[in-house]
Amino acid sequence: MTTQEEELQLVSRSWPVRVGGAGLGDDDPMMIRFGGDPRAPIAVRFAVPISLDGVDDAGFCDASFFSAWTTEEPPSLQNICDKTSSSEKYALSHSSLLRNTASRSILPEWIVPAFQPCFKSSETTIVGSSCFPSASTLQRLVTKVGPGIFAFEIFTPAFCDLFVKEIDFFETSGLPCRRPNTMNRLGLVVNDIGFEPLMTDLLERLMAPMCAALYPDEIHTTALDHHHSFVVRYRNTEFLTTKQQEDGNKGLDMHHDASEATLNVCLGRDPFPGGGLRFCGRYGDPNHRKNSIVHSHTKGWAVLHLGRHRHGADDIKGGEERMNLIVWARNSAFRGAAAFGHVPLDGSPIEKQIGGPDMLCLSKANDGDYEEQIKRFDGNKKHKIYIL
Numbered sequence: 443m444t445t446q447e448e449e450l451q452l453v454s455r456s457w458p459v460r461v462g463g464a465g466l467g468d469d470d471p472m473m474i475r476f477g478g479d480p481r482a483p484i485a486v487r488f489a490v491p492i493s494l495d496g497v498d499d500a501g502f503c504d505a506s507f508f509s510a511w512t513t514e515e516p517p518s519l520q521n522i523c524d525k526t527s528s529s530e531k532y533a534l535s536h537s538s539l540l541r542n543t544a545s546r547s548i549l550p551e552w553i554v555p556a557f558q559p560c561f562k563s564s565e566t567t568i569v570g571s572s573c574f575p576s577a578s579t580l581q582r583l584v585t586k587v588g589p590g591i592f593a594f595e596i597f598t599p600a601f602c603d604l605f606v607k608e609i610d611f612f613e614t615s616g617l618p619c620r621r622p623n624t625m626n627r628l629g630l631v632v633n634d635i636g637f638e639p640l641m642t643d644l645l646e647r648l649m650a651p652m653c654a655a656l657y658p659d660e661i662h663t664t665a666l667d668h669h670h671s672f673v674v675r676y677r678n679t680e681f682l683t684t685k686q687q688e689d690g691n692k693g694l695d696m697h698h699d700a701s702e703a704t705l706n707v708c709l710g711r712d713p714f715p716g717g718g719l720r721f722c723g724r725y726g727d728p729n730h731r732k733n734s735i736v737h738s739h740t741k742g743w744a745v746l747h748l749g750r751h752r753h754g755a756d757d758i759k760g761g762e763e764r765m766n767l768i769v770w771a772r773n774s775a776f777r778g779a780a781a782f783g784h785v786p787l788d789g790s791p792i793e794k795q796i797g798g799p800d801m802l803c804l805s806k807a808n809d810g811d812y813e814e815q816i817k818r819f820d821g822n823k824k825h826k827i828y829i830l
C-alpha cells in the first residue's frame with residue numbers, strides 16, 4: 443500500500459444501509475392500475491449521503507437503482523442485503539479516494555509538477571492569476587497536435603492507478619450505474635458514483651482557464667460552468683463476448699461531443715496497441731469529414747479539443763484494455779439558448795463540404811448519407827455505432 447493510500451485509508455468509514463419494508467407506492471393494486479414493474483419494490487436507504495445513480499439526496503433508492511436487476515430474479519430482502527453489503531465494501535475503498543473533505547478537491551500530488559500551482563491556491567484559478575501558467579509558459583506545456591487539438595501531461599501514474607482501482611472496485615460492488623452512452627457498455631458515468639466534486643475542481647482550476655487561453659475566439663468555451671464526466675473502456679476482442687464486440691467496445695464510431703470542449707485523459711491500464719484517437723474536421727467546416735490526425739494515447743496524458751471537432755477511437759489491436767477519463771465541459775447560457783432554439787446546438791455557419799468525405803471520417807450512426815458514401819470505397823469499414 444502506498445503512503446497516499448495509507449493516509450486516505452485512515453478516513454475510511456462504513457456505509458450503513460437500511461433495508462426493509464415495502465417500497466414507494468407500488469403495491470399490487472397500484473401495479474394493476476398502472477401496469478409495469480414496481481418502481482421501488484423494497485425500501486432501501488443509505489444512512490450516509492452518497493452520490494449514486496438512483497439514490498436521492500436523502501439516501502432513498504428509487505426505480506433506477508433497482509433497474510439494474512430487471513434481468514435477474516425480482517429483488518428480495520436477501521439479494522438487496524447481499525448487494526448493499528457489497529456496496530458497503532465498495533464504500534470502504536471509495537471513501538478512501540472521495541469521501542474525506544480534503545479529497546473533494548484535486549490534491550496537488552496527483553498532478554504533474556508543471557500544473558501543480560493551479561491546484562495549490564485556495565482561489566479559483568483564472569487566466570492571468572499567479573497560479574495559472576502565463577500564455578508563454580502554457581505554450582511550452584501543451585503541444586499542439588492538430589488544429590485546435592492540444593496534448594499535455596496532467597495526472598501522475600499513481601493517481602491514474604488509484605482512479606482505475608476505484609472504477610474496478612465500483613464494478614465489483616454490483617451497484618447499478620449509468621453507462622456513458624448507448625453503445626459503450628463498458629464505461630460508466632463517474633459523476634454518478636461520487637467523482638463529481640473532483641471533476642468540478644478539475645474543470646474550474648484547469649480546464650476552464652485553459653480553454654479561455656487556448657480558444658480565445660470561441661465565445662462558448664470562455665465560460666465553461668458544468669460537465670458530464672465519465673470513463674470509457676475498450677477491450678481487445680478475445681476479452682469480449684460476441685455481444686460486446688457487436689456493440690463496438692473495441693473502439694468508437696466518428697462523432698462530435700455534446701460539449702463545448704472535451705478533456706480526454708488516458709488512465710492507461712494494460713498495453714493497448716492501436717486505439718488511437720482519430721480527428722477529422724470540425725462540424726460545419728468544409729473539411730468536416732476529411733481525415734486530419736491520429737493521436738496515440740499515453741497514460742497520464744490529456745487531449746483537449748472542441749466538442750464539435752469530429753473524432754472517433756480506432757479499434758484496439760491487441761493487448762487487453764484501454765481506460766480514459768472524459769470530461770465534457772459545457773456552458774449553461776449556450777446550452778440553455780440552444781435548448782430553446784435560439785442558437786444552433788452544433789454551431790454555425792454550416793459551410794459547403796470540399797470534395798467527398800474520407801472513408802475513415804464516415805460515421806454509420808451520424809451520417810445520413812453513410813450507405814451512399816461507403817459504396818465509393820472498396821474496403822469494408824468496420825461499423826461501429828455511437829449515438830449521443
Ligand SMILES: O=C(O)CCC(=O)C(=O)O
Pocket residue numbers: 674694699706719753754755766768
Ligand atoms: O476513446 C477515446 O479516446 C474517445 C472517447 C470519446 O470521444 C467520447 O467518449 O466522446
Ligand SMILES: [Fe+2]
Pocket residue numbers: 697698699704753
Ligand atoms: Fe467524443
